[in-house]
Amino acid sequence: MGCSSCSTGKDGQPRGCKNNGTCGTDGCNKLTVFDWLSNMSLPNGHEPFDCVEVRFKNSRKEFFRNKENLTLSIGDVVATEASPGHDVGVVTLVGELVKVQMKKKKVDHKDENLPKIYRKASQKDIDIWQAARDREPEVQKRSRELAIRLQLQMKISDVEFQGDGSKATFYYTAEERVDFRQLIKDMARAFSTRIEMRQIGYRQEAARLGGIGSCGRELCCSTWLTDFRSVNTASARYQQLSLNPQKLAGQCGKLKCCLNYELDAYLDALKDFPNQETRLKTEKGEAVCQKIDIFKQIMWYAYEGEWANWFVLTTDQVHEIIERNKKKQPVVSLEEYALDLTDDTKTAFENVVGQDSLTRFDKPRNSRGRNRKKKKRTNNKRKRTNKNA
Numbered sequence: 001m002g003c004s005s006c007s008t009g010k011d012g013q014p015r016g017c018k019n020n021g022t023c024g025t026d027g028c029n030k031l032t033v034f035d036w037l038s039n040m041s042l043p044n045g046h047e048p049f050d051c052v053e054v055r056f057k058n059s060r061k062e063f064f065r066n067k068e069n070l071t072l073s074i075g076d077v078v079a080t081e082a083s084p085g086h087d088v089g090v091v092t093l094v095g096e097l098v099k100v101q102m103k104k105k106k107v108d109h110k111d112e113n114l115p116k117i118y119r120k121a122s123q124k125d126i127d128i129w130q131a132a133r134d135r136e137p138e139v140q141k142r143s144r145e146l147a148i149r150l151q152l153q154m155k156i157s158d159v160e161f162q163g164d165g166s167k168a169t170f171y172y173t174a175e176e177r178v179d180f181r182q183l184i185k186d187m188a189r190a191f192s193t194r195i196e197m198r199q200i201g202y203r204q205e206a207a208r209l210g211g212i213g214s215c216g217r218e219l220c221c222s223t224w225l226t227d228f229r230s231v232n233t234a235s236a237r238y239q240q241l242s243l244n245p246q247k248l249a250g251q252c253g254k255l256k257c258c259l260n261y262e263l264d265a266y267l268d269a270l271k272d273f274p275n276q277e278t279r280l281k282t283e284k285g286e287a288v289c290q291k292i293d294i295f296k297q298i299m300w301y302a303y304e305g306e307w308a309n310w311f312v313l314t315t316d317q318v319h320e321i322i323e324r325n326k327k328k329q330p331v332v333s334l335e336e337y338a339l340d341l342t343d344d345t346k347t348a349f350e351n352v353v354g355q356d357s358l359t360r361f362d363k364p365r366n367s368r369g370r371n372r373k374k375k376k377r378t379n380n381k382r383k384r385t386n387k388n389a
Helices: 096-104 123-149 181-191 202-209 233-238 263-270 315-326 367-388
Strands: 051-055 061-065 077-081 086-093 117-120 155-161 167-173 194-199 286-293 298-303 311-314
Touching (some): 051 096, 061 096, 086 096, 123 155, 123 181, 155 202, 167 181, 167 202, 181 194, 298 315, 311 315
Antiparallel strands (some): 051 086, 077 086, 077 117, 286 298, 298 311
């Protein structure tokens, strides 16, 4: 699913609107919800749900009440209530699923103060909206210059104009509290509009701006992830990952949200493992755990003082040794339980034509020329012998 500007061009390459999901047609599926009830009709006597979900720039979504009983569908551009004036957004969800989303986000659908939808956006509304959206890059650049001139320790990451152009919301990130009263005065004088400053976190900034992660896909926070759970280094330790901040940090500078995706599976697998701090007592000496393999259910142990010699044991064998230590039954050594791991690696291909030869391209440049000269000489000799004959 894509908008008209995301279709294929003349040369076979995708054209793309280059708006990162903010083109206004909702074709880029940014934080959208699939309406699996769209093909089902309502039972007799059941009125349709009067609230809809509307998405504005980037990931900002709000719920509005359809008091005018307008026939709305996903993708319609509507004019909604705002303070002051009105705003323009795109309908992203209608029907009973809106009630589920409101319950999930703890919004009361019976609230009388819920903002309402005025009308479907006219061409005049869309023109004013597009003109305001076209001003955003220039306004963002100018606002950053004003903030640098005032030496404010803040970063203005995004600017969003209201649909009627009467208000501009500036999203910024900062480590500490910032006094931007003078900045608001300068921006109101420069842009001739109402100014609203809104501080967001670094993860919210990455979600609004979007980007490509280290996995090669779009960022989860800008496509489908709506709730940001806390991520700590313990989740990386449970998964046996090296604590390298350059690899574990995302574009927001925080730990990657995907570290929590498989954490529950690792925690379930680690329940079968004994405590790694438990030492195995044998007649040869005490052994200390050096490494574990969660998927193969094996552990490596080494004697104290002989750290170079590791012995491979399964989790069942380690539990057996621990039980014998508790019962004070003698264990001769780890060699009795040690496993010999055999590598089951097989060659994926066989070298038939010498494709893996490192010197296959190291031929002299003049070899072709020499071969041509040899062929010419042999051909001249044959011609001479034929003439003599």
